[in-house]
Amino acid sequence: MAASLSRPCFISLHLPYRQGWAQHLANTFRFRPVAVRETPCVRQLALRRESAIFLVNERLAPASTSTHDFLYDVDPQPTLGTASNVCFEVDDVPGLCKWLQSQGCSLLVPPTELSDEGGSVTYGVVSSVVGNISHTLLDRSCYQGPFLPGFQPIQGAPSATGDGIKITHFDHITYVCPRGGARVALDWYQRCFGFHRFLLNPQERPAEGYVLGGQGVGMLLLALQSARGTPAHGCKLVFAESLSQNGTNQVDTFLEQHGGAGIQHVGLCTTDIISTTRALQQQGARFFTPPTAYYKQGGKAEEIQGAGQDPHMLAELGILLDTTVPGDKGQPGTDATESPSREYLMQIFTHPIFSEETFFLELIDRRGAPGFGEGNIRALWKAVQVYMDQQQ
Structure with a gap:
């Protein structure tokens, strides 16, 4: 049950x-x-x-x-x-x-x-x-x-209409776990809460999870999708675990400053990430700056233009975009023979909300893409890591 x-x-x-x-x-x-x-x-x-x-x-x-x-x-x-x-x-x-x-x-x-x-x-x-x-x-x-x-x-609260902020619902919740804890959490939520496995990347092997490598990163990511709701509209849980062998990364920093495992960030779904990011910046919200190399990598400008977006505008705001590839539906065993898709998603992270380097928010704009693009995952997590290093 x-x-x-x-x-x-x-x-x-x-x-x-x-x-x-x-x-x-x-x-x-x-x-x-x-x-x-x-x-x-x-x-x-x-x-x-x-x-x-x-x-x-x-x-x-x-x-x-x-x-x-x-x-x-x-x-x-x-x-x-x-x-x-x-x-x-x-x-x-x-x-x-x-x-x-x-x-x-x-x-x-x-x-x-x-x-x-x-x-x-x-x-x-x-x-x-x-x-x-x-x-x-x-x-x-x-x-x-x-x-x-x-x-x-509460009566008389100001109306949210017309402010340019298009946040609709919680998209996903990312937990930080101690080493060995991500799989324990994955099994518990599947067994007790009926969540289903969700693959973060088409190359992810279910038995191994998605390993995010690179200097100073070293993380294991595992994800689940709620049993009710479509992949694009249900709730996802993401579990992050440090694999770093040299020094500490943002996962280790969270565990140290938070005093143990917990929720690192919440993804807020938006129907217009450009308008929402601009409006929030005007209100004083601060966002992580992605590596400049992200927008300069081969084919990225063409990918963004192919999705109908402006590469210069996204770079100016710090918004990342990834299109899905055939078969990238986040489900194990998906048939990868379908025609290429223009489905894509855009994302951006806020700076930490509290005084400690723990909890922050994410904006995510899904244009038919239910998963998380590999390029976005790497760029977002690297941006957080650079910020963390600068705070040391």
């Missing part, structure tokens, strides 16, 4: 006392505050952009909090900003929680029903096998309110 999950309902962020991020998320990334819940110790604020919702948990007092201070989540007791909970909507919370317990999963919050004038919801929280991550399992099929029971709607 593995869970059948689709896109996340919300992603929960926790911040230590006297640290906040909600204002930055609202002002810079233009997420709209929709609901709030406050106790003497914590404030939980839900911010939405289309179907992408962040639940920001801020401490209002230095004293330790109790589990009851949080709804739809648990307290990871953060010493730094962390993305620690991913909520998924499910059909049968009690049945799924019971089955997950039978599989050895730790149940942090038993099935709980809450209601208000908008209806009722049932939720439970289970611990992931990765770091400080937990998962809220939520049935809100009988609820019609703006967010969830226990939260007060």
